[in-house]
Amino acid sequence: MSLNTRIKTIDLINSKQSFEFNQSGNLNIKYGCNFTDAKNGIDYHSLSMIENNILTFNMSINFDYQAECGRCLSVDTINSKNARDFSLNLDAENDYELDLESEFIDFEPFISEMIIEKLELNYLCNTSCKGLCPDCGINMNRNNCNHDEKKLKESPFSSLSQLDL
Numbered sequence: 001m002s003l004n005t006r007i008k009t010i011d012l013i014n015s016k017q018s019f020e021f022n023q024s025g026n027l028n029i030k031y032g033c034n035f036t037d038a039k040n041g042i043d044y045h046s047l048s049m050i051e052n053n054i055l056t057f058n059m060s061i062n063f064d065y066q067a068e069c070g071r072c073l074s075v076d077t078i079n080s081k082n083a084r085d086f087s088l089n090l091d092a093e094n095d096y097e098l099d100l101e102s103e104f105i106d107f108e109p110f111i112s113e114m115i116i117e118k119l120e121l122n123y124l125c126n127t128s129c130k131g132l133c134p135d136c137g138i139n140m141n142r143n144n145c146n147h148d149e150k151k152l153k154e155s156p157f158s159s160l161s162q163l164d165l
Contacts, residue, residue, distance in 0.1 A: 003027040003042055005108040012048055012055075012105060021046040021107075029112055033068035034119040040064040040077070044111055056087045059107070061114050067123040071131030072139045076123075082114045 003025030012019050024043045029036045036042065041064055048057035060083040068075050088094050096109055130140035138145060 003044075003108075003111070005111055006104040006106045007046075007048070009101075009103060009105050012050060015049070017049070019048045021048065027108070027111065027115075029065075029115055031116050031119050032121045033070060033123055034065055036063065036065045036115065040066065042111070042115070044107075046107060050090070053090045054087060055090055055105075056085070058085050059083070059110060059114065061111060063115060065115070065119065067120065069125035069129060070122050071124060071129045072141055073132065074125050074139070074141075076125055080115075080118045082118050084110075084114055086110060 004023050005027070007019070007021055022043075022045050024041060026038050026040065027036060027042050028038075042061060043063070044059060044061040046057050046059045048055065050056075060081070062079070062081050064077055064079050066075050067078050088096060126141070132138065133140055133145050136145055
């Protein structure tokens with residue numbers, strides 16, 4: 001089920017106290033080697049209020065995402081959380097296009113930003129990940145091949161490996 005990120009503007013404006021909004025669903029985001037899709041759930045909780053034409057809200061999210069290792073290309077599912085406070089002056093220009101005259105306020109840009117903040121651009125499954133063999137393409141973490149020794153001797157830079165740096 002797609003994540004509902006829209007709140008009726010009239011409900012938010014007419015609320016004398018904080019307006020609470022909880023939703024669960026899926027939101028497709030791709031960033032680097034990371035992505036969320038229909039398999040990955042996102043739960044978010046928002047506590048919003050408009051006072052003196054300033055929209056303030058506290059948002060917390062809990063989500064799963066797929067991360068592909070930059071070396072061996074294995075895909076792992078990772079759970080992450082993020083919480084953030086936003087305060088936007090609706091009379092002044094800001095980074096988000098919010099219009100109180102429209103029927104809905106969409107929180108998708110805020111949720112997307114919070115998710116992307118937590119994603120690693122260069123994810124590694126393990127700090128000692130050996131990656132893929134450049135000759136045969138097998139995952140060097142699971143299997144061994146003898147291409148490394150041959151490649152090292154043929155390389156014009158092989159003498160550099162003997163330097164003690």
